[in-house]
Amino acid sequence: MKKYVLFICLLFLVGCGFQRDNDTPAKLSFYYWRTNFQLDSLERSTLKELDVERLYIRYFDIGLQGDTPIPIRPVLFKDSIPNVDVVPVVYIKNEVLLNSKIDRGLAKKIIDYINQINKYNHITSNEIQLDCDWSLKSKEPFFQLIEDIKKESNWKVSSTIRLHQVKYAGKTGIPKVDYGVLMYYNMGTIASDSLNSIYDRNIGTKYIGALKEYPLELKYAFPIYSWLVHTRDNKVVRLISRVRADEVEKNTAFKKIADIRYEVVTEGVYFGQLFLVGDQIKVETTTTAQLLEMKKDLEKASGKCPSEIILYDLNSRNIPYYEKEVWKKIVVCE
Template sequence: MKKWLLLLVLFIVFGCVKQPNDIATSFYYWKTNFTLKPSEKELMQNLDVKKLYIRYFDVALKGDVAIPLTAVVFNDTIPDVEIVPVVYIKNEVMLNAKLNLNDLADNVLRYIEQINNRYKIDIKEIQFDCDWSLKSKERYFSFIHFIKEKKELKISSTIRLHQVKHHRKTGIPDVDEGVLMYYNMGSIAPDSLNSIYDGSIARKYIGSLKTYPLKLNVALPIYSWLIHSRDGKVINLLSRIRREDLEKNAAFERKDKNRFLVKKAGTYFGKFFKQGDQMKIEQIEAEDLQQMVRDISDNIPDSPKEIIFYDLEEKNINSYEKEFFKKLVTDF
């Protein structure tokens, strides 16, 4: 009897202790010139990062021709991790019925191969990022089909929240894995809302994860940007600017936590600002990320194999405590 009682106590004790998960930590790299700073290399090593998702190029339209834009240039030694090319395809490309999707697949694969050959990169996976719509879904899915026919590689695709909730209408691409993009939830506007992450918006969609049939990994935001507006209209969106960049400049007057007024006209962050222009900082706090993890964990049916942070950049990663990323993934 005592033996069984002891076993029961041990079962209860160890059952209540959160066991370490085996979720991998990865990053997106979204700059045209690939150069890792010491702090970025250190974080990758500390987190035992084994995979880096690098934006290789965008695909856009010029007339009725699909063209690659701003291909990545590797100016640094490529780290000893798996490199996953990410190709961002503008929805306008998939909406153009004049494009031959089989030829487009050939061209995209050929361009990826040229980059890989130039920098001696071997790949196992390609990821496509396209915010397809009801009008473009069939063509996007056909494009994915042609890619899979031509290359025996793992193919993944980004998935937006609205595509999760309305998947019976928007469809599901025939890929090996999806990546839930848990950001860019609202409209870029001079108001007080955060377009990168808004918990009230997220909660309208996240329950749909419970019935979404595609296996998902999760991409979380650690980036920031400045929304520059004049007379109530947005005129610029400037990436990689954080609240502290504005707080230390006497030319800006703080109106509330995230909004500032230009007191002195001048060129700041590479753009001209008039006196009276408004600036809004959108960035993600540690508490936001913790809330995201709680919400996703409560709704996703299977734990993701991988958490991918967007994006690996010194200013982004230095905005959080050194051990924060490790703890966040462990808490998933």
């Protein structure tokens, strides 16, 4: 009898530990990843219709000038902020962390610069998110930067998490942040092949088996962007952001040769770039069905529902390409 009661208690604890209330949908948020902050009518109405409460806005990158870490391409607010919480996101290049002359005052400089931007634009923030694909060599400096920011501010600190940092957490380490954001995209190599480098279910599922054991709370970031991969002689020439398949298909200079691949049949300048006859392009993005697929796979692998799903990124060239119902469906815990 005692064994039976103990078994029931264990089941109860496991259920409570791995399942959020199914009646409580996840919060839906967006990343904003442009240098100029300026929302059009569709972007503003989307935030309102979806009851978005939080925007993760890329404020600036940190790169090197000589041996000095400096902010690169800071955001310029040309528009008023809607009624949402703003989370500044700072992208940290690995070269900064690997520089032996890195200034231990970097945390304070980052905080001060964010405060300057916020003060000038009348923004209040109580959190910072660090975006860094840290390596085995750069993890200690990155983790130290997190600790320094905590000491220098009273902000919450979150961090983006890549798939390999979940699967190989024992080696890559786990940052001591309030929560992580699993970036469930950019899964493959950008190449001239027929694969989709933004999202590949087969690749994704190979990395998420360790989610149940990952000790850090994870929110999920899903891709709703697109880009065009321009190749010549099987070599990647460039990426052109925010190009969709329908834009390519209505242009007679391109002939469809496979599901997401096209060949250039007429030389010319398209999408602001020169294309030669024989060049090939691949239009990569995700579909409504794939977004729901991601949600299902992650819930199954983790055994729980996320508190928040963040879409990358808020842009009127992304939003119309998805059925409106998908925004409601991806936040419902099944």
